Amino acid sequence: MEIDKDISYKCGCHFEDSEGEAHIYYSNRIGSNTFTKAELMSIHLSQLMLRHRISRATYRDIVQFVNTIIPDYNEIMLEPGAKISHGKTVDALLKSKSSVKDYEYDVCPNGCPFQTPSASMKLMSVSDMFSQMLTDPATRELLHYRANRESVAGQLTNIFDGYSYKQLMQQGLFSNPDDIVIRLYTNGFINQKKGKSSYTIVHAVVFNLVLSIRYTNEYLLQLAILPGPKKPTHLDSFLMPIISKIKDLEVHDLVIKSNGVEVCHAKIHLLLAFVCLVAESAKQREKPQTTDGTECTLKIVLLLCDLWKTSKLAILELSTFSRSSFFALDELHLVARGIGKHIYNLITVSLTKETKFFYTHPDDTLSTTEYPFFIPRTGLVTIGNCITSSRPYISVLFQGSFDNVFSIIDSTHAVDWLDFLLYIVPTLVVPFLPNRAVKTAVLSLVKGCALTLQWTLTSELLDEMDVQVIMPLTLYYYIQN
Structure with a gap:
């Protein structure tokens, strides 16, 4: 079955005649005065409830109790409409202050190709998420690790020491210190201990960050959760909006502006794709009824080595695609x-x-x-x-x-x-x-x-x-x- 390559992506950027096809974002930085004291306390309480997996009913009881005994109650009450808020209110508050939104797409609940409109799913926009990171000066400085890092002769300690990255550098890519290099990978999970529904989450790893924080929860980006109850039969169709967006962002700048003045601009490049991300779709084309979805072994490499010759996957059209070395084999799977x-x-x-x-x-x-x-x-x-x-x-x-x-x-x-x-x-x-x-x-x-x-x-x-x-x-x- 042919996948529609013209599936459009959704994002929150703007376009200006003077900027050509650059993706424009207006600076929307969250600072120390963005939230009131009551809102900050509500956010902190919400994080505690999530961390300890507190039920909604218990959450409501705790909110009612806290509103009567907090030490700064009189001070907080001077704020307009001030009170500790429940979970849904906190979620709505955070969404209203952030420029990062989720976008709804039609899908089939049985894992059929992407645009069979029987259900819907939400995807995060790559450009929306990175615009928020680039807007913050401290985070933007962290992203400069890639540009400022110097390799040690004879040692391989980072993706930037690899042949593929250095070859792309010689071709003129990543010349801007703000350019961002990422990796995509998928992971399957169930949301209950004995759950029958299988979900697939799509992650983005930001290589620009130093290794000590690169894989922490704060900087590991979740772009989508593909709905169950079954695994998607054409994974590449679900990834099409993400890949299409990255294809645009490797050619046209993502521009951040504040009060009409450019703060920075950057391109987004996909350097690696985890082998299962592409192999799942490739195997489904070869033997859709006989392959095991958890199979991530060496024999997949034999398939991927020739994949670029025969496949029509959009991911293979990226300028950073480097044939078999583009597909990462991590230690836990390989x-x-x-x-x-x-x-x-x-x-x-x-x-x-x-x-x-x-x-x-x-x-x-x-x-x-x-x-x-x-x-x-x-x-x-x-x-x-x-x-x-x-x-x-x-x-x-x-x-x-x-x-x-x-x-x-x-x-x-x-x-x-x-x-x-x-x-x-x-x-x-x-x-x-x-x-x-x-x-x-x-x-x-x-x-x-x-x-x-x-x-x-x-x-x-x-x-x-x-x-x-x-x-x-x-x-x-x-x-x-």
Whole structure:
């Protein structure tokens, strides 16, 4: 099915004849005098209610109680219409003061293509959100980290040290200190512990920010939540307004004005897209009824490497599109769920005497072979018991649950698969593998994965990674011959 590429986006910008097609925003800065004291207290109380997941009924009772006992009650009462407000009133107040709005689009509740008008969803405008950030001088200064940062020769510590970014710089992109570089990615979730509806949230990461705050809640932007109960069957159609807006903003400036005078101007560039964001749509085109929506492993890369030749996805028309390197593979999906879970699947296969395995040689001939990753059921039970007995000695800094994955797998998260790969595989799984060559190959792969997780990389480490990842393939070929 063809997706309508002409789906228009919605935003709150203005256009002026003197500025051509630039997207104009008038400065609407929220300052210390924007809210009254009562409004500030209401906002703070609302944040507390959300943080602690207080019910609406309890929220109303607390508001009524607080209005009678607050220390500055007499002072606050001097303000026009002053009182502590309920949640809906606070939400309306914040929306009235902010220039960032949400925009409604027609969608199908069953995840059908974007413009089947059976329901509606709300998307945030990229330009609206960044206009608010650029309006504030302090935030704009934080965004200058990209322009002011200097790379250290021989070290890779940031996206700006990468080949793709440097190549685009040589082409004249990102020349303005206010230009913004972002990454888009999606994440699936349910809104209840045992909920049946599946939702997809679209995030934007602002690379301009220093690493210490780049991924914090305050600066991680949520652009949309795609409604359930099913996953969207054409994810790229839901993303069309976002991508269309970014395509405009990489060509035409986003201009901030105050009292008719330009404060700053910037272009917005999409440098990376998380692999699942595009792979979902690509897989749906290839095998819409047979692919698993949670599958984010290495085999997706093979599809994405040739995607730019055959696909009509709008994201591939961006000036920053750099083929396969445009699609980011993060540690939780590639290393944890990809390689960690894959090794788990390899060692937990069910074998019988009738089961035969065949190895395909380079000349396409087949030979029967022993399964190289076979661990008897008794061995898996022993590994699981060792995991359970070691839990009292695990450091409190450990992020995973460190459960016995051989008995409890449903609640296993990506970080747990990372722990399984880095700690359980080399210490408990490898000793049970059938021969030395297989053990060496698996240990080499684990070491290569551990190297990829370093905060700082050098050319020497990259070479070492290549060696450790290629070695398992070489050893496996040696086993079969």
